Amino acid sequence: MNTVYDLKREVEKPNRLTGGHRLCAGCGAGIVVSGVLRALEENDRAVITNATCCLEVSSFMYPYTAYTDSFIHSAFENSAATCSGVEAAYNVLKRKGKVDGTVKFITFAGDGGTYDIGFQSLSGAMERGHDMVYVCYDNEAYMNTGIQRSSSTPQFARTTTTAVGSARQGKLQCKKDMTEILAAHNIPYAAQTAPFGNLRDLHTKAHKAIYTQGPCFLNVLSPCPRGWDYPMEKLHEIIKLAVDTCVWPLYEVEEGQWRLSYTPKKKLPVEDFLRAQGRFSHMFQKGNEWMIENAQRYVDEKWERLLERTGG
Template identity: 45%
Template sequence: MDDSTLAQQQQKLKYYQKGTFTVGNRLVSDAERSVQASAERSNALTSGHRACQGCGEALGARYAIDAAMRATGNDLIAVNATGCLEVFTTPYPETSWQLPWLHSLFGNAAAVATGVAAAQRVKGKATRVIAQGGDGGTTDIGFQCLSGMFERNDDVLYICYDNEGYMNTGVQRSSATPPAARTATTPALGPEPGNVFGTGKFVPKIAVAHGIPYVATATVADLRDLEAKVIKAMGIRGARYIQINVPCPLGWGAPSYDTIKLARLAVECGLYPIFEAEHGRITQSRKIRRRIPVRDYLILQKRYAHLFRNGVDDPRVARLQAICDAHIEDYGLLGDDEA
């Protein structure tokens, strides 16, 4: 074995054993490390913001925008919908954003971003545009503008930080709130406590149905996957959509330190499928590494506490498990080892 092959093998081994899942790795070259491992990352969403302790959205936004800034050489403008992300980063006169950033209304982020992108084109500038918002501003209030942006194939990457409810205004249900979850508007009362089954929408699939160049889901529990998707999206022109699962300690009723753990369990039980699609077709899915029953994910959150009263599992736990099982089958979430 010559020196260079040995060196390659050494790097691969290290990656395999300690580095694959961590943010960085002291033994691999800078180019192989994540954006977040770099001391020079842009910290697009910097300290001093007013998000709650352990906020998954603050984390997901920094992950995504830092990666996009690196991919575009910092030549980037962000347009923000109303929501937690807008409120906690920009209480007047402070801002946490380290890039040009603008906010208009709750429902029009996609349309405003379309306009900003058009303006760059008219001015002959190469500046790229990202629109971002929470699930309320995306799947409910901003949905018409979003669908229009997709349909026109405007050159915008839209990122939805999905925390499964209107958390900023006091944890009300959105169309992305999962079945059985308790919110202020779906209280844990009556014969069917919590959110109902069979409603809501999974916007990534609707985005795929628009046939746009790129759609992906991601999670704050898999940084490398998230960064790779954002960087890939910035290498594509036209309408792109990424939806990132971002746990909300306040709205989900979980300890602040469990944010990443919950995101990880949501993926490992199959409830939150992580996949990529291009031009209307799903191209690949992220495999489950250590499959768990959905119960292990639900029981850590107070929004599902009513499913586990008196030491007995509510029958709806099995219905949620059936949803996970269907996801696993539909998106091919099991690897060769697990299948």
């Protein structure tokens, strides 16, 4: 691999997630998947695993697949176990001389399939130490079924199961910190990233995850125009706000070493991120100022803790 990242060179590679898939305009998932797969060395093969999710139903509708690599989807909650099964088969078939060449194993799942229903399967696969990369494209709710809250949904967000009314307004609980939980599995590499800027952070982390022996985890922020309620052309702006407000810090944990990947030049108020999305609009109503204060306090505390851990 050429160690100097060059966006132009990267995007000129043949796309391993081809056009024609049915993801929404302004959806982060397609950019995340393309970005991760671009980190594969061109001559290496991959088997992609997918949990049931928007991405799956949009990228492999019979008889068309958007992937140039082999692909398997089996169910919602088992993508990590599925990936580990393919990897196990590869190990034995390689030993027996039935398969040659390098094959990499990459799973994509949404936050529902990762933080919630697929959590057990993921934890098991990471503990067993399969040589695989698990990528969560985190859009912070069950989007495929129509925007229901998950344990990744941030506090106060409106979803179809955390409605905004006179008695309750949005989600009561805070977002689960999945990257920390995965880091606690003591896997060789866990990182939090986003398709941010020139995609260098996503690319570098994906490459590291794919070419690090053992189980690796990438948590990638992946905004959803339908669920987050923003105009589709604002995708990049929303991601930038998430990163610059420290709502979604970019960092990595490599062999137990925590490292911050990006420090905003000016840490923006969380309000800027919230205001850009309809799912938080009720937080700006009169009398709800406390919600914004809470959200800011929560982000600040998490950010401080991360700075301590990363020695920043």
